[in-house]
Amino acid sequence: MSHSNPPSPRRFAASGPLTGRVAVPGDKSISHRSIMLGALAVGETRVTGLLEGEDVFATAAAMRAMGATIERGANGVWSIHGVGVGSLLQPDRALDMGNSGTSTRLLMGLVASHPIRAVFTGDASLSKRPMGRVIEPLSQMGASFEASEGGRLPLLLRGISPAVPITYRLPVASAQVKSAVLLAGLNTAGITTVIEPVPTRDHSERMLRGFGANLEVGEDKGARVIRIHGEADLIPQTITVPGDPSSAAFFAAAALLVPGSDLVIENVGLNPTRAALFDVLRQMGGSIEELDRREVGGEPVADLRVRHSALTGVEVDPAVVPAMVDEFPVLFVAAALAQGTTTTSGLEELRVKESDRITAMAEALSLAGARVEELEDGLVIHGTGGDPLPGTPESASVVTHLDHRIAMSMAVAGLASERGVQVDDTGPIATSFPTFEALLTRAMHGEHA
Numbered sequence: 001m002s003h004s005n006p007p008s009p010r011r012f013a014a015s016g017p018l019t020g021r022v023a024v025p026g027d028k029s030i031s032h033r034s035i036m037l038g039a040l041a042v043g044e045t046r047v048t049g050l051l052e053g054e055d056v057f058a059t060a061a062a063m064r065a066m067g068a069t070i071e072r073g074a075n076g077v078w079s080i081h082g083v084g085v086g087s088l089l090q091p092d093r094a095l096d097m098g099n100s101g102t103s104t105r106l107l108m109g110l111v112a113s114h115p116i117r118a119v120f121t122g123d124a125s126l127s128k129r130p131m132g133r134v135i136e137p138l139s140q141m142g143a144s145f146e147a148s149e150g151g152r153l154p155l156l157l158r159g160i161s162p163a164v165p166i167t168y169r170l171p172v173a174s175a176q177v178k179s180a181v182l183l184a185g186l187n188t189a190g191i192t193t194v195i196e197p198v199p200t201r202d203h204s205e206r207m208l209r210g211f212g213a214n215l216e217v218g219e220d221k222g223a224r225v226i227r228i229h230g231e232a233d234l235i236p237q238t239i240t241v242p243g244d245p246s247s248a249a250f251f252a253a254a255a256l257l258v259p260g261s262d263l264v265i266e267n268v269g270l271n272p273t274r275a276a277l278f279d280v281l282r283q284m285g286g287s288i289e290e291l292d293r294r295e296v297g298g299e300p301v302a303d304l305r306v307r308h309s310a311l312t313g314v315e316v317d318p319a320v321v322p323a324m325v326d327e328f329p330v331l332f333v334a335a336a337l338a339q340g341t342t343t344t345s346g347l348e349e350l351r352v353k354e355s356d357r358i359t360a361m362a363e364a365l366s367l368a369g370a371r372v373e374e375l376e377d378g379l380v381i382h383g384t385g386g387d388p389l390p391g392t393p394e395s396a397s398v399v400t401h402l403d404h405r406i407a408m409s410m411a412v413a414g415l416a417s418e419r420g421v422q423v424d425d426t427g428p429i430a431t432s433f434p435t436f437e438a439l440l441t442r443a444m445h446g447e448h449a
């Protein structure tokens, strides 16, 4: 995988407006889940628009190691033949999760309620990330763990069957933790309940239902309560994955920031648990128009027409954080070019993503000449009022810390800078958006998708 390859540095610099049309690749969260659930449904699941990125390939490799057949057809449609809930096989080697926290945490959930053992390994970034948040509920269900110091990878998971159904109240707003418990509940007799005080992305719930699982979502004192009835048979599905809003975010920000831009981003997933960035950018004065709103694969989708706009700083309501948790790095870039100050808070979770995104972005933007103050739980950014950022100095590079979103956010900053922004390594971009640089070149030449 590219993150273990020699670094690929690159300078991103201004080169005219973004115009024409681009289609971003499939949603990463939905792609992971379609492979996992397809691998548990006996029969053929077909997936169109799957994200062909390293993170999703890590999930696919793990599911193959546990018995599923997963192949890409010549037409780009993926075919998955599953083993059945409860029938995952003992993998004969460690499951290499690469850079992917979603693969790791969701698969830990799946393995936890099967009578198999699996070793999970990952790259240097993933090996720093906390797994205690899933070890805790999965231990309550009966699984056992030998983890590295601090509840980190590499770790050995011993699953158990029958596992014990639990009721678990999420201590952090995390769709990964929620999904890990629900997936463990899939092969657990009885009802497994997750209480979610702050709603997070609901792709697992939507897709589990789509595959025929018996899952109910209710409400109790303002919290979402999700109940899954275990030992269900999943029915194979035909799935179309919508474009990833988290990938569209980079093009939306770039088009807003680069003068003269007028870009259509096609097929963007707008699930309300994911789409808050576009609302915040609109609040800042961004022109983002939804065209042809429709439904794809049970998810709301539209094409987004984004035009260069003068942005104004805002105070971002911490209540929207879960619905744009991956989009803050690029929001910080937009804020750095806005008129006035943007304040963010409630972003503690950003410190445990692929990198510490608060510090990484504070350092990266400062190096590019932005005015940024780092707080424990967010950044305060004083924008340039639309003037380009100075860019990174000669012989200094932004450090991406194996984090795709830092690399892509700072690429966007480079397009809106005087001297350009030097990024130390574009390799990690392949985890979620391998076609990013090609699409950027295309948009800068005004081509059509």
Ligand code: S3P
Pocket (backbone or CB within 6 Å): 028, 029, 030, 102, 173, 174, 175, 176, 177, 179, 201, 325, 326, 349
């Ligand atoms: C994801 C959930 C989020 C997000 C990640 C994908 C998912 O993580 O940051 O990129 O697919 O469930 P958390 O659940 O840890 O917030």
